[in-house]
Amino acid sequence: MSAREEILEQISRGLGERGPNRASEYASIPREYKVRGTSDPAARVELFLDRLHDYGATVYRCTNAEIAATITRALSLRNKQAILVAPAFPRRNLPAGFTLLDGASASYSELDQSAGVLTTCAIAIAVTGTIVLRHSAEEGRRALTLIPDYHLCVVYENQVVETVPEGIRAMSHFGTAPLTTISGPSATADIEMTRVKGVHGPRTLDVILAAGSL
Amino acid sequence: MCVSLPELLITLVGIEKVIPRFEDLEVFLQLLPRSATGERMNPYNSLWTGIVPGDGPREFHVILLDNGRTHVLADEESRETLDCIRCGACLNACPVYLQTGGHAYGSVYNGPIGAILTPQLQSMEYSRSLPFASSLCGACYEACPVQIDIPEILIHLRAQVNDTGGGPLQERIAMKAAAFGFEDVNRLEDLQKLARWLELPFEKDGSISSLPGMLAGWTAFRDLKPIPKQSFREWWRDREKGDAS
Numbered sequence: 001m002s003a004r005e006e007i008l009e010q011i012s013r014g015l016g017e018r019g020p021n022r023a024s025e026y027a028s029i030p031r032e033y034k035v036r037g038t039s040d041p042a043a044r045v046e047l048f049l050d051r052l053h054d055y056g057a058t059v060y061r062c063t064n065a066e067i068a069a070t071i072t073r074a075l076s077l078r079n080k081q082a083i084l085v086a087p088a089f090p091r092r093n094l095p096a097g098f099t100l101l102d103g104a105s106a107s108y109s110e111l112d113q114s115a116g117v118l119t120t121c122a123i124a125i126a127v128t129g130t131i132v133l134r135h136s137a138e139e140g141r142r143a144l145t146l147i148p149d150y151h152l153c154v155v156y157e158n159q160v161v162e163t164v165p166e167g168i169r170a171m172s173h174f175g176t177a178p179l180t181t182i183s184g185p186s187a188t189a190d191i192e193m194t195r196v197k198g199v200h201g202p203r204t205l206d207v208i209l210a211a212g213s214l
Numbered sequence: 215m216c217v218s219l220p221e222l223l224i225t226l227v228g229i230e231k232v233i234p235r236f237e238d239l240e241v242f243l244q245l246l247p248r249s250a251t252g253e254r255m256n257p258y259n260s261l262w263t264g265i266v267p268g269d270g271p272r273e274f275h276v277i278l279l280d281n282g283r284t285h286v287l288a289d290e291e292s293r294e295t296l297d298c299i300r301c302g303a304c305l306n307a308c309p310v311y312l313q314t315g316g317h318a319y320g321s322v323y324n325g326p327i328g329a330i331l332t333p334q335l336q337s338m339e340y341s342r343s344l345p346f347a348s349s350l351c352g353a354c355y356e357a358c359p360v361q362i363d364i365p366e367i368l369i370h371l372r373a374q375v376n377d378t379g380g381g382p383l384q385e386r387i388a389m390k391a392a393a394f395g396f397e398d399v400n401r402l403e404d405l406q407k408l409a410r411w412l413e414l415p416f417e418k419d420g421s422i423s424s425l426p427g428m429l430a431g432w433t434a435f436r437d438l439k440p441i442p443k444q445s446f447r448e449w450w451r452d453r454e455k456g457d458a459s
Contacts, residue, residue, distance in 0.1 A: 003280075007229065010284035014293075026234060033244070051254070108219065128255035141269035142218040142260075164255070165240040172236045176263035178218070178270060183255040200215050200258035 037126070037162025044126045044162045049209065051129025055184025057205040064212040067093040067154060071118065074152055074206050084111070084148060086119040088137030093154065103144045104137075111143060116150030116202070122174065124160045125167035129184060131155060131207070132167060134177040142178055151182075151202040156210050217260055223271035228279050230287075230296040242299060249301035249359040282335035292367045295330050297360045304354035304364065310347060319344065326354035330367045338374055342381070345371035384428065403447065410441050 001009075012018075037044060052059050062070040072095040075083060082099035084106060094100060103117060111117075122134040131153055133139045145151055161167050171179060186201035197203045217223055233242065247253040265274050286295055305311050305325030316324035320341060321332040329344045345368045354364045380386050395405050416422045422438040424430070432438070444452075 007278070007280045007284060010280070011229075011287065014284050014287035031241075033241070035240075125255075130255050135266070135269060141266075143270070146215045146218055164244050165237075168237055168240040168243065171261075176266075178263070178266055179259075179261040180218075181255070181259040181261075183253075183257050185257075187257050 033165070034163055035165040037166060039126075039162055041157070044160055045157050045209065047162070048124060048126035048129060048160050051126065052184070052205075052207055055129055055205075057129075057184055057207050059207045059209055061209045062211070064156075064210055067208060067210050068095045070208050070210075071095040071152065071154075072097070074208065078116070078150065078204075078206070080115045080150070082115050083152070084114050084117040084144065086117070086138055086140035086144060089118060089120060090138070103140045106144075108143060108147060111147035114148045116152060116204075117144055117148045118152045118154075119145060120154045120156075121159065122179075123167060123170050124155050125164055125181075126160050126162045128164060128167075130164075130167065131182045132171060133180045133182070134171075134174045135180070136177065142180060145180065145182075146201045149198065149202050150204045150206070152206045152208070154208045154210060156212060158212070217262070218270045221271055222273045224275045224277065226277045226279055228281070228283060230283050230298075232278075245359045246299055246301055249299075249303040249357075282337060285337055286331075286334045289334070291370045292330065292334060294360075294362050295327075295334060295367060297362055298327050298331065299360060300327075301359060303357040303359060307353040307357035309351060309353065310349065314347075318347075326364045327362070330362075330364055330371060333371055333375075338371070338378060342375050345369075345375060346381075399447075403445070406441060406445060410443070413440050 039047065049059055049061075058074070060070045060074055071093070075081075075095065075098060080098075082101060084101045084103040085094065087102065087104040101114065103119075106114065117140070119133070119140055120138045121131045122136070122139065123132045124130060125132070133145060135142055139145065161170060180201075182201065182205070185197060185203055185205040186199055187195055187197045188199045217225075233239070243255065243259065247256045262270065262274075265271055283296060287293055302325070304327050305316075308326050311325040319325070319328040319332065321328055323331045326348065329347055333341045333344050348365070348368050350365045350368060352365050355362070358364065375381070380389075395402055413422060416425055417440050420440070422440055423433055425433045425438070
């Protein structure tokens with residue numbers, strides 16, 4: 001008997017007689033938590049902004065046409081001359097006058113030496129201030145947004161959902177893509193309860209919240 | 215970062231961690247950060263489905279681990295131990311844990327959940343004292359986001375320890391002797407009289423500060439009151455006779 005068979009047999013022996021209709025048992029699990037958001041779009045975006053500010057992210061708001069100019073502003077304020085760009089980041093939104101590096105070919109050590117990275121995102125969740133990356137070509141592979149110390153992320157207002165369940169249900173359509181959820185710049189508390197930044201990803205997160213859609 | 219950058223990723227998964235559907239993450243990703251660190255969401259979550267060419271590990275192995283979990287599952291009274299999401303809320307609430315710290319539990323799982331999980335994962339062969347290291351105050355049950363009835367399971371495990379040999383030999387002898395003494399009121403009164411006589415050499419200024427042998431461990435930290443000269447029953451009998459003091 002293989003270990004797999006042995007474990008499965010012990011599970012069914014441990015659980016004893018099971019009801020015949022597992023699917024309907026699952027469907028009848030009470031889910032009394034808030035699934036659907038109740039805010040109007042403006043309030044939802046305000047909530048998302050509030051959370052980002054709370055996490056210490058810098059947020060810029062602009063229209064779709066102003067994205068390139070806003071990127072210029074954000075990079076200038078951070079004194080950055082060069083930035084890595086996700087391979088399929090929309091060309092029309094790229095700023096002029098900066099050295100734009102190809103994020104697809106950079107090695108880990110080049111990512112580590114870089115000034116930062118510019119990407120879009122897949123969706124965002126307002127109530128937790130979460131940005132979700134599905135690591136498509138617009139967002140780049142995982143290393144691109146984990147290793148650099150600065151992340152400038154463009155989020156469109158229509159990508160923002162309100163609740164975590166709405167976010168998870170949207171993510172369930174992303175197939176087998178790897179996913180990263182970011183709730184504020186990377187931080188963790190060590191055993192002494194000291195908050196340490198930059199443990200899992202960039203220490204600095206700037207967000208450009210653009211009206212309209214991708 | 216540590217799961218996304220290396221070329222080889224081996225993930226060890228306890229079988230109780232498997233949830234039915236992707237959508238069920240909406241439950242756990244709301245419960246866990248709120249109960250663990252009081253955050254709305256963990257700052258970073260990484261989710262992956264196998265390998266992705268050109269992104270992250272090139273080789274990925276999952277080891278599904280039973281290691282005593284099906285044994286826990288088979289016990290209906292303590293099965294809910296497996297519902298634990300490892301948030302640590304019970305640790306923060308536990309007055310015993312706050313005094314002893316994690317190392318006292320002798321396992322990676324400490325605090326109230328460790329006191330019920332560790333003995334069960336070790337098939338009650340080791341850590342037999344852990345179910346007793348609790349005042350059963352119930353603070354852990356109140357804090358638990360998945361409502362594991364830890365005090366009830368502690369009592370269940372205490373019964374199992376007793377049914378399978380009980381504590382150390384000295385403790386078992388002491389418990390047997392106590393049961394013998396408390397069984398019969400005349401016997402108890404005779405023992406009280408004997409104890410009043412036996413304690414005389416150790417009594418000083420109305421308290422006992424130093425006892426010999428195993429009992430020295432107790433008096434090293436606290437004084438004992440001597441047994442009163444008159445028990446309540448003796449006082450009652452004298453009162454009935456009409457000469458109560």
